[in-house]
Amino acid sequence: MTFKKTSATLTLLATAMFGQVPDPAKPPTDSWPTYNGDYSGRRFSPLAKINASNVDSLSLAWVYRINTGGGFGGAIKATPLVVDGVMYFTIPDHVWAIDARTGREIWHYTWESKGGMHIGNRGVGISGNWIFFETPDCHLVSLNAITGKERWRKEICDIDQMYFGSMAPVIVGNHVIVGVSGDDLDIPGYLESRDSETGDLQWHWNTTPKAGEPGSETWPNAEAMNHGGGMTWLSSTYDPEMKTIFLGTGNPQPVIAGKGRKGDNLFTESIVALDVDTGKLKWHFQPSPHDTHDWDAIQTTVLIDGTIDGQPRKLVAQASRNGYFFVLDRTTGKNIVTSQFVKTNWAKGVDRKGQPIADPAKEPQLDGALVSPNQGGAANWPPPSYSPLTELFYINATRAFSIYYIYDTDEKPEGWGGNDRGGWSESMLEAIDYRTGKVRWSHKWEAAGGRSGVLSTAGNLVFAGDPANNLVALNATTGDPLWHANLGNGVSNGPISFELDGTQYLVVAAGDTMYGFAMLRK
C-alpha cells in the first residue's frame, strides 16, 4: 500500500468524524486547550503530518529543564496546555509558561507552600487570559496567563484533614471544576464548581451521601458515610450537548480494613454523571462495590460517539484500576460492555448491572491474600487514549500480583488498617475494541514497572512511554513499535501534539524535563 493514499483517506475520515461531533471545544490542531486536549478525554490528535510512514524522521526540536532542584516531588506529571503558541504546565507549587515553538521560558510562578502532599500536579486549566491551578496546600489559584501574576487564591480544602490539591481544573463556561485528593485520613471526597471570575463556590457535590439520601442505604451508619472517602483526583470529561460532566471517584475509607463500612459504599469508586450547572447527580455505575484494595476508579472517563449493533450511541468508557474495562451508555449510565483488560483474580463474576462481584476471600486477610492486580492497579492515573479512526481504546496496562494484609484488628479500623506487600508485575500497551471489550492487540514491554499516558493521532500512531525510559511510537492499527527516543527518565505525563506555522510538534515530559519533538523535515 502507498501510505500517501492511506494518509489522505485517514485525514478525510478524521474530518468526517469530527464533523459529527457537535462539541464547541472540538479538538483544535493549533492548540491543546484542556488537560485531555478536548472535553471528550480521548487524547486523540487529528494531525497526521507525523505519521506511521515518516515517524522515523521525528526530530528533537527543544528541551526545557525545570531546574527546581529536581528530586522529590520534581517530576512533571502535568499534561501541558498550549494556547496561542504558549505552553503552560506545573509541578506541585510551580507553574511555567514557555514558548511552544522553542521551549524558551516566558514566566515561572512559585507558590509559597504551607505543606500538603507533593506527589504530583496534573496541570492547569485556562479560560481567556486566566490560568487556574491547585496547590498541595489546598488552594485554587488564578494567574494572569500573559504575565504569570496572581489574580486571586481560594482555599478549596482543609489541609489539617490531609486533603491536598493535585488535579488539573476543567473549565466549562464560567465553571472551574475542581477536585480534591488525599487518602491518609477518613475524610469525604467532593467536587466543586468555582466561578471563573471570582473563585467563589457555585456548587459542591459530596461523593458520599448524607443520611437518608440515595446511596445512604449502602453504608452501615452516618459516621462511616461522613468519613467514607471517594476523592476526585482527576479531571472530568464533559458532553456539551448533555451539559453533563463525567468522572470516576476514588477509594472508600478506611482504605484496606473495610469491616466498619459494610455495604457497597456509594458513590466511592463509581463513574458518575453530574449536571455541570448544578452538580446534581444524574446516574452512577460502580466499578468496585465495597473495595478494599485502594483501586480508585478515577481513570479518565473517555467519551466515545460510537455505534453499538449499528446504532449511533453516546458512550463513556473506562479502563479501571481494578483490571476491568467498562463501556456505558452515557445518557443513562446503563452498562454495555464489561471485560477484563488484564487477567485478574479478585471477582467471582459480573452482576446484572455489569459490575464485578468481589470475592470475599480476596479481600485483605490477616495471613495474607494473593491478589491481582496489586494496589498500583491494572491502570492508574496516567491517561489512556481513544482513536475514532482505529476505533480502539489504548491503555498502558499492568498485570501484577501482591499479597494484601489486614494490620488493624480494632473493632473500628481507621485510615488504612492494612496494606499490600511484595509483588510481581508485567506491563503492556493494549488496544481494546470498545464494542466487545476484547484486547485487539497487546504489545508487551520487555521490562515491568513504569507507567505513562498515551496519545493517539490521525497519523495512525500511538505514543507511549515504556518501562525502559523510551518514548515509543507504535502503529495504531497493529501495535508494531516504529520509533523511539530514550529520554533517560521514564515518560511521566501524557504526550500531546499540536501544529504551529505548519510544523507538527509532539511534546512529552520525562522526569524534570519537557521534550519538544517536531517533524522538521520538509
Add this chain to the structure above:
Amino acid sequence: MRRMIRLMLVAGSIAIDCRAQLPDGAGKAIVQKACGTCHAAEIVMGRAMSKEQWNTVVADMVTKGAKIADADFPQIVDYLAVNIGPQAAGGGRGRGGRPAGGGAGPSDMHVVNAAAADRGRTVYIAQCVTCHGPTARGAGDGVPESQKGPDLVRSLTVLHDRYGNTVGPYLRKGHPMQSGRASASLTTEEVADLSHFLHQKLNDTLRSGPYSKVLNVLTGDPAAGAAYFNGAGKCSGCHSPTGDLAGIAKKFDPPTLQQQFVFPQGRGGRGGRGQVSTAKPVTVTVTPASGAAVSGVLIALDDFNVSLRDSSGDYKSWKRTPGLKVEKHDPFQGHIELLDQYTDKNIHDVVAYLETLK
C-alpha cells in the same frame, strides 16, 4: 509551659526544613531521582527499618511503577538503611515525632513528644476513656448511649489542634469528665499532654503508623504444605528441605518467609532485569546473524536494544534487529507461573511447612 510549646514549635519548624532535604550520604542523589518522582522526602523520614525491610519496600515500589536501574537498587536500599530512621545521624522522627505520612498534612503539624503523650495517656485514662474509648476512636457498642463520646481521631477540634491550642479552649468551656472534675480545671500542662496523646493516636492510623505490620501468617497446615511442596507445587524439583532450604525458618521471620517464597525475585519481577539481592540473576543469550552466541547477566532489554555483562565482566550491547536472536532465562519462571496456580491455602500451608525447617 509556654516555653515548652515554643520549643516544640521550633521542633516543628525543623521538620519543615526536612521537607525538602534528605540527609546527605552516599546514594542520596540516586534516591532523590528514583523515589522523588512520586514522593516527598517525608515519606521515608523517621522510618526505622532494617535493610531487609527497605529491600522489600523498594521492591514493592518497583511493582508500583518506580523506575530503578539494577545498579541503583542496592545503593538505594543502603542509603535508606544507613541514613534514615532513629539510628541515623541527625535523628529521624518515628512514632514519637512527625509521622512519615508522605508529606500529607500541613507543614506546621503537631509534632508528638513521646514522653508528653505518655503523660497525656494518664490524663486520658482518668478523664476520657469511658466515653471516647481506649483508642480515642469513640465509644464501643457496649457503652450506654448517655456515655457515648465521639471519635476524637476524626474530630476537627483535634485535627486543627497544635499543642492544645484548640483542645484547650474547648475544654475550658466545660466538658463532662469521667472523674467528675471540672474540665476547666485541667492545667495547661495537662491539656498539652492530652493533645500529644490524641495526636499520637491520630498518627497511629496513618500508613506509616506503628501498627502497620503483618500479624500472623502461620495459619496453614504444615503437612498439607509438605504435600504441596512435593506434589502439585513441584517445589521439590528445584528445592530441598535438607539442601538449599535447610534452616530457612531461622533466617526469616514468617511474614518475610511468605514474601520470599511467593516473590523470590525480590525485585517485583522486573522481567528482563538482573537480580540484586540474590545469586540468581536473569540471564540472556544473544546470537548475532553472523558470529557466536554471547551469554551473560541481563543488564537491559527493550524493543530496541539489549545489553549484558558476560562472565569476564565485559559489558556488551546490541541494537535489536530481525537477525539478532535474544533468549531470556528467568530463574524464577516457575515461581511466576505458580502465581496463577496456587490458592491462598496452598500459600499458607507451604509457609507453615517452611516454618518447620529450623
